[in-house]
Amino acid sequence: MCYAGCIAASDPAHVRIFAAITAITTTLASAAALAQPPADTITVGVFTVAPYVIAGDTGPHGALVEFFEREIAPRMHVRFQWERPTTVARLEQNLIAGRVLFTPILAKTSAREQAHIQFAGEPHIRFTPAIAVLPEHPLNALTAPSDLAGVTVGWVQAGALPPFMHDPHIRLDLAGAIDWERTNLDKLKLGRIGGAYFSDRQTARYFAARNGLRLKLLDLPVPGTALYAAFSPSAPPELVERYLRVASEAFANGRFNAYLNRAIAEQ
Numbered sequence: 001m002c003y004a005g006c007i008a009a010s011d012p013a014h015v016r017i018f019a020a021i022t023a024i025t026t027t028l029a030s031a032a033a034l035a036q037p038p039a040d041t042i043t044v045g046v047f048t049v050a051p052y053v054i055a056g057d058t059g060p061h062g063a064l065v066e067f068f069e070r071e072i073a074p075r076m077h078v079r080f081q082w083e084r085p086t087t088v089a090r091l092e093q094n095l096i097a098g099r100v101l102f103t104p105i106l107a108k109t110s111a112r113e114q115a116h117i118q119f120a121g122e123p124h125i126r127f128t129p130a131i132a133v134l135p136e137h138p139l140n141a142l143t144a145p146s147d148l149a150g151v152t153v154g155w156v157q158a159g160a161l162p163p164f165m166h167d168p169h170i171r172l173d174l175a176g177a178i179d180w181e182r183t184n185l186d187k188l189k190l191g192r193i194g195g196a197y198f199s200d201r202q203t204a205r206y207f208a209a210r211n212g213l214r215l216k217l218l219d220l221p222v223p224g225t226a227l228y229a230a231f232s233p234s235a236p237p238e239l240v241e242r243y244l245r246v247a248s249e250a251f252a253n254g255r256f257n258a259y260l261n262r263a264i265a266e267q
Contacts (some may be wrong), residue, residue, distance in 0.1 A: 032058050040078045040209070042239070044068075045100035048085045049199070050181070051206040051263035052105065052125075062242035063263035064125075067256050070105050078239075092117070098234035105227035116233035122242050123226035124251040127200035129162060131218045132208070134188065142218045145169045151194040154184035165197060172196045172197075183205045189213060199225070206264050 046053045053066040059082050066215050073080050083100055094100045096115045106112070108119050131153060133139065139147060145167030155161065157174045165172075173193050177183040184196040185207055198204040202219050208215045229247065250256075 020105075026103070041081050042078045042102050044080045044082050045091045045094050045103045046085050047083065047088045047091050050203055051260065052202075053085060057084075060085050063256075063259040064104050066263070067250075068258045071250040071255060072104075072243070072246065075250055076242050078242075095230065097231045098232045101232045101235045101239070103230050106230040107225050108228050108230075112230075118231040118233065118235060118240055119228040120231060120240050121180045121229070121247060123228045124247060125227045126255065127225040127227060128202075129197070129199050129220045129222065129224060130201035130204060131195040131197055131220070132185070132188065132204040132215045133195045133218060135214050135216050137216060139218055140216070142221055144221075148195070152192075154187055154193040154196040156180040156184075159199075161197070162220065164222050166221050182211065185211055185213055202260060202264065209264055 018195075038167075046060050046065070048055050048060070050062065052062050053060050058128070065082065068080060080102075083094075086094070086235040088106075091100070091103060091106070092112065092115075095103060095106075095117050105125055106117070106119070108123075131142065131148070142148070145164055145168045148167075149169040152171045152173050153165075154173045154175060155165075157176050173184075173187070175183045175187075179204065181196075181198070184193065187193045188196050189211075195218070196204070201219060204215060204217055207213075229243060231243075
């Protein structure tokens with residue numbers, strides 16, 4: 001039964017009106033979807049440096065990877081496709097050739113700028129080099145290379161060092177193992193070396209936590225290494241601008257340090 005004011009479902013006019021409303025609704029929904037373009041896929045190259053980037057079976061992970069996935073990618077409206085970690089030299093060549101479009105951290109050099117690698121804005125991450133020693137070591141601070149006279153310091157073969165560490169007062173023991181960080185900490189624990197050099201103090205904290213080792217970290221009296229987000233010469237300028245618009249907000253209020261400290265604390 002149909003009371004006054006209602007329209008029977010079989011009424012042709014009602015069917016036409018319902019179809020028209022449905023068509024309009026579908027069109028508006030499609031337009032709304034088109035207003036939100038699909039996320040761009042950006043190939044990302046990295047080198048390993050714990051706890052920032054750690055090589056895994058399915059790809060890189062670590063504090064830097066997690067931070068860029070959760071804080072940078074959504075703000076840029078992109079999807080990061082992480083390539084397996086490689087050496088710094090290979091990463092540099094991959095950027096120049098356009099095999100990857102982006103890397104989250106890279107030191108700025110004149111050679112890289114001349115190769116037209118695009119360094120984005122200001123550095124938000126800085127490595128602080130340090131010598132890790134056992135807690136009972138008499139040194140509490142470093143002021144000059146002569147402070148390390150007679151101390152054998154562990155490092156890695158072919159690893160870059162600041163001029164401070166090239167002083168003849170310092171005797172280096174260069175490890176050839178892939179897991180050289182753990183190797184040098186084992187040597188330190190056994191008293192075979194007096195200190196272990198790390199390009200960033202956070203790396204020493206990370207490996208000490210996983211080896212149950214208490215350390216005293218002596219920061220080098222040098223500026224440290226500023227690390228920039230960098231784009232391939234073939235990356236479109238709009239992509240670089242998109243990163244610049246979101247980076248300061250993402251890194252604000254010590255947000256990245258929270259990721260870093262969590263990565264160090266996790267066992």
